[in-house]
Amino acid sequence: MNPPASAPTASAPTPLRPTHALRTHDVRVAFHGNEVVRGVDLELRAGEWLGLIGPNGSGKSTYLRSLLGLVPRTGTVELGDGRVPDPTDLSFMPQAPELPPGMTVVEYVLLGRTAHLGWLRAESVQDRQIVTSVLRRLGLASFADRQVRSLSGGEAQRVVIARALTQQAPVLLLDEPTSALDVGHSVEVLEMVDELRHQDGLTVVAAMHDLGMAARYADRLLLLERGAPQALGCPEEVLDPALLTRVYGHPIRVVELEGHIVVVPAPRPARPAREPHTTIDLQSRRTEEIS
Numbered sequence: 259m260n261p262p263a264s265a266p267t268a269s270a271p272t273p274l275r276p277t278h279a280l281r282t283h284d285v286r287v288a289f290h291g292n293e294v295v296r297g298v299d300l301e302l303r304a305g306e307w308l309g310l311i312g313p314n315g316s317g318k319s320t321y322l323r324s325l326l327g328l329v330p331r332t333g334t335v336e337l338g339d340g341r342v343p344d345p346t347d348l349s350f351m352p353q354a355p356e357l358p359p360g361m362t363v364v365e366y367v368l369l370g371r372t373a374h375l376g377w378l379r380a381e382s383v384q385d386r387q388i389v390t391s392v393l394r395r396l397g398l399a400s401f402a403d404r405q406v407r408s409l410s411g412g413e414a415q416r417v418v419i420a421r422a423l424t425q426q427a428p429v430l431l432l433d434e435p436t437s438a439l440d441v442g443h444s445v446e447v448l449e450m451v452d453e454l455r456h457q458d459g460l461t462v463v464a465a466m467h468d469l470g471m472a473a474r475y476a477d478r479l480l481l482l483e484r485g486a487p488q489a490l491g492c493p494e495e496v497l498d499p500a501l502l503t504r505v506y507g508h509p510i511r512v513v514e515l516e517g518h519i520v521v522v523p524a525p526r527p528a529r530p531a532r533e534p535h536t537t538i539d540l541q542s543r544r545t546e547e548i549s
């Protein structure tokens with residue numbers, strides 16, 4: 259008897275598993291002829307965390323936004339199956355999200371399910387369960403009925419992360435996810451993202467200014483300078499004091515503390531002694547000008 263069509267046979271080739279979850283090749287973005295992202299190549303495996311680092315204006319947000327199609331780009335962006343990502347594949351936590359007036363936390367976080375809604379556009383019991391579970395995990399259950407506009411900066415940031423997580427997309431893009439959070443809440447949120455990527459194979463790309471936190475959570479770091487990749491590798495390789503000092507324009511020290519990398523600004527070398535004070539007599543100058 260012939261085997262069913264779908265059963266593997268000895269001669270049938272094993273389907274190749276993609277080696278990457280997200281790949282970008284030669285991604286470039288220009289505004290008014292000025293290129294601000296200059297050829298980013300990346301290949302991320304499922305469950306990998308990439309930390310995007312670099313000084314202000316180095317192109318981190320623009321690169322993330324280009325992956326979502328929010329700004330025009332050239333180059334290629336594809337998922338592991340070769341598809342161009344659609345809105346259900348990438349969830350995004352922007353740096354400065356709009357919090358709509360008159361909306362409660364639970365309504366706002368439910369927006370994360372928008373891409374999954376059926377033709378009736380009504381959320382299901384499962385959508386609500388996902389929202390409840392994310393709110394609980396982020397310690398936000400007691401905020402469910404609060405107006406989003408009434409939250410503190412840190413509370414609002416956690417709510418925005420909750421919305422991104424509720425989408426349950428395989429790739430999570432975070433633009434400075436902890437910029438408004440105190441140290442305790444920063445660790446709590448990053449730990450949760452870390453747990454999700456280990457449990458569910460979530461692939462994370464996060465723009466981060468705190469280089470120590472980036473080293474702690476990311477598997478690899480990509481350092482951008484004026485849109486151009488300067489280094490890509492594990493935190494120990496990329497967080498090279500001489501490289502960081504050059505790119506950030508300030509002396510930087512990298513030290514190890516209890517097994518963690520700590521990045522600290524070093525004092526600048528002593529400046530030459532200032533010229534002695536000269537006092538300008540503004541009153542007499544004025545008098546001279548008037549006379």
Ligand SMILES: Nc1ncnc2c1ncn2[C@@H]1O[C@H](COP(=O)(O)OP(=O)(O)OP(=O)(O)O)[C@@H](O)[C@H]1O
Pocket residue numbers: 289294312313314315316317318319320321
């Ligand atoms: N819509 C736009 N039009 C013109 N220039 C833009 C636009 N968006 C971003 N830029 C410019 O692109 C460059 C990169 O900005 P981007 O926000 O990506 O940097 P960043 O690394 O995320 O900075 P930061 O750490 O300050 O958030 C900056 O010089 C910025 O002014």
